[in-house]
Structures are given as C-alpha cells and as structure tokens.
Amino acid sequence: MIQMMQIGKSNVTAPKMILGTFALGGGTSWQDTTGDDAELVRFLQEAREYGITGFDTAPVYGTGRSERLLSEVIRKDREKLYVSTKCSLNWRVKEGIMEYERDGKQVFRCYRKEELIRDCEESLRRLKTDYIDCLIVHRCPELDQIGETMEALEELKNRELIRCAGFSNILGSKTPELVVETALRYGRVDLLQEKANLLMRKKVEQIRAICEKHDITFQCHSPLERGALAGKLHAGIATWKNDNRSNNKWFQEKNIPLVLDLIEGLKPVAEQYGCSVPVLCIAWLKAQTPLMNLLIGARRMESLKDTLHALEIDLKEDAVKKMNTLADRAVSQLS
Numbered sequence: 272m273i274q275m276m277q278i279g280k281s282n283v284t285a286p287k288m289i290l291g292t293f294a295l296g297g298g299t300s301w302q303d304t305t306g307d308d309a310e311l312v313r314f315l316q317e318a319r320e321y322g323i324t325g326f327d328t329a330p331v332y333g334t335g336r337s338e339r340l341l342s343e344v345i346r347k348d349r350e351k352l353y354v355s356t357k358c359s360l361n362w363r364v365k366e367g368i369m370e371y372e373r374d375g376k377q378v379f380r381c382y383r384k385e386e387l388i389r390d391c392e393e394s395l396r397r398l399k400t401d402y403i404d405c406l407i408v409h410r411c412p413e414l415d416q417i418g419e420t421m422e423a424l425e426e427l428k429n430r431e432l433i434r435c436a437g438f439s440n441i442l443g444s445k446t447p448e449l450v451v452e453t454a455l456r457y458g459r460v461d462l463l464q465e466k467a468n469l470l471m472r473k474k475v476e477q478i479r480a481i482c483e484k485h486d487i488t489f490q491c492h493s494p495l496e497r498g499a500l501a502g503k504l505h506a507g508i509a510t511w512k513n514d515n516r517s518n519n520k521w522f523q524e525k526n527i528p529l530v531l532d533l534i535e536g537l538k539p540v541a542e543q544y545g546c547s548v549p550v551l552c553i554a555w556l557k558a559q560t561p562l563m564n565l566l567i568g569a570r571r572m573e574s575l576k577d578t579l580h581a582l583e584i585d586l587k588e589d590a591v592k593k594m595n596t597l598a599d600r601a602v603s604q605l606s
C-alpha cells in the first residue's frame with residue numbers, strides 16, 4: 272500500500288504518489304496517445320488494481336475526455352480514493368484570456384466566481400462524483416483576481432463539493448510568493464501543483480521554500496519533463512503542432528543530445544540504487560522535502576510499475592549532489 276500524507280493543513284490525506292491522467296486525454300496535447308477509450312479505461316482499472324488510489328485530472332485534459340475516462344474507474348469505491356481536478360480553464364465562455372486552441376476548441380482562462388463554480392460543477396458531472404478531494408486553480412491568477420478566486424473556492428468548500436484547494440503554475444507569476452500570501456489572507460491554500468524536476472532545480476527550490484514557510488503540500492507535476500528524462504524524446508515531437516512538448520526546449524533537436532548525455536551520466540547512480548533513471552529522477556524529487564507529493568504520468572503499466580519503486584528509495588546526499596552537478600551541466604548548455 273502506498274504511504275499516505277496529509278494535504279497542507281486540511282483533513283484530507285492522499286497517497287504519496289498519484290497518477291496523472293493528462294496524457295490519457297490524448298488529442299492535441301499528447302498526439303502519441305494510442306488506444307481507444309476502452310483500452311485507456313482498462314489501463315486505469317489495472318492501475319487501480321495494482322494499488323493506485325490517487326488520481327489527478329483536469330477539464331482541459333482531452334477537453335473532458337480524461338475526466339470521463341476516470342469516472343469509469345472511481346465510482347466503485349470512491350470513498351477510498353483521492354481525486355483532484357482543476358478550474359479556471361474552460362471552453363464554455365469566450366471570456367478572459369484565450370489560452371490556446373485544443374481539440375478544435377478555444378480554451379479561455381477565466382476567474383469569475385460563477386465560472387469557477389461552474390467549472391467545478393461540470394467536472395463533478397463528468398467525473399460522476401459528488402465531491403472532489405482537491406480542486407486546483409489551473410493557471411495562476413493576477414493578484415487582483417485572487418480574492419474572487421478564493422471566494423469561489425471557499426463557497427465550494429462550504430457546499431462540500433470540494434474538500435480542499437490549491438493553486439498550480441504560480442511560477443507563471445512574477446511574484447509567486449505574493450500570490451500565495453495574498454490567497455492566504457482569504458482562506459487556506461493546501462497544495463501547490465508545480466512543474467518540478469531535476470532540470471529545473473532553482474524553481475524547485477523556490478517552491479519548496481514557499482511550501483515549507485506556509486505548510487503547504489508541494490505536488491510536483493511533469494517529474495520527468497514530459498518523458499524527456501525517461502529518454503522518450505525525438506526531434507519529430509517538436510513538429511507536432513500544439514502538442515504540449517513541441518515548444519519544450521528539451522525536445523528541440525539541438526538539445527536532445529544534452530538530455531541523452533545527462534541520462535547516460537545518471538545511469539551509474541541509478542545502478543547504485545538498483546533502479547532505472549526515471550525512478551532515480553523521481554526519488555530525487557522525493558528527497559527535496561517531506562512535503563513532496565509525487566504526481567507522475569504514465570500510459571503503460573510497465574512505466575507505472577517501474578515508477579512505483581521510487582517510493583522505496585531514499586537517496587543519500589552524495590547521490591543528490593552528483594545528480595545536481597550533472598543536471599546543472601546540461602542546463603548550462605541549453606539553448
């Protein structure tokens with residue numbers, strides 16, 4: 272059984288490792304997701320039978336598809352599971368900032384209280400559940416939008432539609448610490464879901480400091496830089512229009528050798544711990560702070576079963592230092 276941890280200061284507990292279902296939505300953003308709905312649901316069911324009890328999704332993952340697929344798996348024993356989804360990005364109202372085109376729909380970023388509440392209500396319908404364990408604001412609001420955003424989250428808590436709440440991608444703000452401090456004036460923030468991996472050490476440090484100061488759970492997303500640190504990258508991906516990896520620097524042809532060199536450099540450290548390089552990279556995140564919650568991505572049981580080994584690994588300081596040095600070298604050459 273996966274170890275449980277408290278989410279922020281809430282009374283919600285979640286497994287230390289959670290399965291993200293972004294890639295399962297497929298569509299524009301993960302163009303190499305194969306398999307029909309039945310096959311993807313089978314994968315989720317198998318993950319559940321293998322001991323996964325925590326799932327993360329979002330309305331925009333496959334524009335509703337990921338939530339719908341997940342609904343098939345969570346209904347049987349919902350009360351034993353931890354489910355998070357998101358709000359603030361929708362393709363319902365043409366209001367706010369146009370974020371991107373996805374799956375033929377225009378996705379807008381909107382923080383109006385009524386729309387945030389509707390985002391949540393629509394997720395509940397797609398997920399076929401009565402409540403969400405943690406609702407996460409998908410994109411970081413401007414400082415003057417935080418009050419209204421927090422009002423929506425507090426109302427959803429009062430209506431018992433959500434059990435706790437958090438923010439994501441606050442590093443999109445020039446003042447991430449101020450974002451959290453402003454939100455805390457209106458209510459509780461229990462979780463920050465941020466992109467965090469070995470290739471972005473300074474940002475990991477920045478979020479770790481904020482979380483430790485305010486006792487907030489640090490939930491990493493894209494711990495393998497969308498598969499790059501697992502060696503799942505090739506120059507073709509950079510040409511897939513609107514795929515979530517096509518603008519990622521590490522997937523550009525000129526930078527791919529840097530990632531592959533880094534992986535080669537990490538192999539001896541992984542061998543020391545008897546694990547794969549992806550597992551080593553996730554163990555590195557686990558070593559950053561006890562507040563870390565590991566949100567991982569997988570579409571195949573083979574990846575998932577391997578990744579779970581990270582929970583058993585406690586990296587020693589010298590291994591962490593060696594990994595830092597190797598990663599810093601790759602980052603310094605990134606163009």
Ligand SMILES: NC(=O)c1ccc[n+]([C@@H]2O[C@H](COP(=O)([O-])OP(=O)(O)OC[C@H]3O[C@@H](n4cnc5c(N)ncnc54)[C@H](OP(=O)(O)O)[C@@H]3O)[C@@H](O)[C@H]2O)c1
Nearest residue numbers: 291292293492493494495496497498501568569570571574
């Ligand atoms: N808040 C946000 O804005 C945001 C943004 C991005 C992601 N997220 C969340 O974070 C979750 C994870 O992100 P991500 O999917 O980008 O995660 P990731 O771990 O960075 O990348 C997932 C990729 O790594 C591969 N992989 C994972 N474990 C592996 C292993 N042990 N061996 C070999 N390959 C392995 C997977 O392969 P296979 O697919 O072949 O199994 C998949 O291609 C998402 O599902 C989502 O819930 C949130």
